[in-house]
Amino acid sequence: MVKELRERTGLGMMECKKALVEADGDIEKAIDDMRKSGQAKAAKKAGRTAAEGGVVVATNDANTVAVMVEINSETDFVARDDNFLGFCDKVAAAALSAGETDVAKIGELKLEDGSTVEEARQALVQKIGENIQIRRAAKLEAEGAIGAYVHGGRIGVLIALKGGDAELGKDVAMHVAAVNPMVVSGDQVPADVLEKEKEIIRAQPDMEGKPAEIVEKMLGGRINKFLKEVSLLDQPFVKDPNTTVGALVKAAGAEVASFERLVVGEGIEKEEVDFAAEVEAAAKG
Template sequence: MAVTASLVKELRERTGLGMMECKKALVETDGDIDKAIENLRKASGLKAAKKADRTAAEGVVSAKIAEDGSYGVVIEVNSETDFVARDENFLGFVKQVLDRAYAEKIADVSQLMSGELENARQALVQKIGENIGVRRLQMVKPESGVVGTYTHSNNRISVLVELKGGSVDLAKDIAMHVAAVNPPVVRAEDMPQDVLEKEKDIIRAQPDMEGKPAAIVEKMMGGRIAKFLKENSLLDQPFVKDADLTVGKLASNAGAEVVNFVRYELGEGIEKQESDFAAEVAAQVEASKT
């Protein structure tokens, strides 16, 4: 069967792939469009597997909550470059992922990415040419209260805040504070002991501690640890929109209690690989020959 321009156009519309790739697939199947699609899907899985070991530390984070604040989800989807993170096809895939996690209340990546979404991811890898991955997600479902969300305009920080009592708007305001200030814990008593011990070691090493009696050192230590906890505990921090109020006071004034928060920052914890640009281009040229 002849491979016509209209056949190539139809395959492009059905797959979203480039003209030359579609034409090649049709030539290989003698114009059988269904067979061409099947082969392209197989190829997309192979291509996705080949790119799976490449570091994907760019992308977006995104969140969605129920209108009544009864539950919410936050996700991180990664690409290799910031350019792809702004691509409409990538953002469309992110929306698919978020919508499914929200609609089906899924809190496990492997469960979320079973079936159609994994096929969509592999097809996107083939189309865009970068490693794409759903890195993590989390659901917050208050037992008695609400959840609010704030996502920074660049889609690199997204927060869910769970309140006991209060309102979605209050939770959103506190989520904005968490996004901006990045407190490690909700309350001072939540601070991990190993973090406190490291801070004490730092304080002991300060020049003004040298040569002082142990009792004086301990007294100074107590004051500085108290200051450290106050600065790093959400409830004790001055609220970003009104420094005369602490976040704890803001919540209590509204008859609410902050239960927990989830803060996702894009790429946190991912070790980015630094590569030689010329070598990378040469490797890509060589790979294109195979």
């Protein structure tokens, strides 16, 4: 019976089990009750693609721990709504307080009003009328300072520094937002990525017919160039191209330990909506 209720409403096992208990095992009454409470409405919206939204950051008072959360909506209009933005801030604060990045566990966290994050999400879906989803979260801890930067509410970056301060961290975070490095330093590039790049270089037209030793020499030079292009510390600093990020950080007596970068909707395949076809289908019943 729980399985049937889950299939018909799209809600989770615990919600369905609770609804059935409260309805004395009457599945139709359980569905009616869920519709009245708005749970079923929230579940129905959950099937729709949410690829817009925002990235929000919460940092502790000492500026040594930060959490960054991506929360999706269906439209950019809702992503700018005060109710949505307020929800995002509450989720990030709760995740920071609990030190949690697992999305399912974030949903179980309690907010100040006593409701859970998941309950607040469902209430927001009812109010706004769009699918709202907490997609992912990242957390960084720093021996020195945390640098945080959010660009336009859509690109978020956290930097963990050894030494330095929040201002330096923000500058480096701004650079990461703009340039999107793959790693902190070249030695962190995964072996499979490096091997794939070598294959691409070997297949380039100017490599054809050259002696093996020349090919290897050219390969080494181009790989070094590639490593500098994708490594944060070797990149020209976006605010002053005459210096590298590595030189900037070193001059401040600091080191970059790690970074996290989230972009709203990254990797989500958006639905192509044919409104004319939708209207035609609706007219045909």
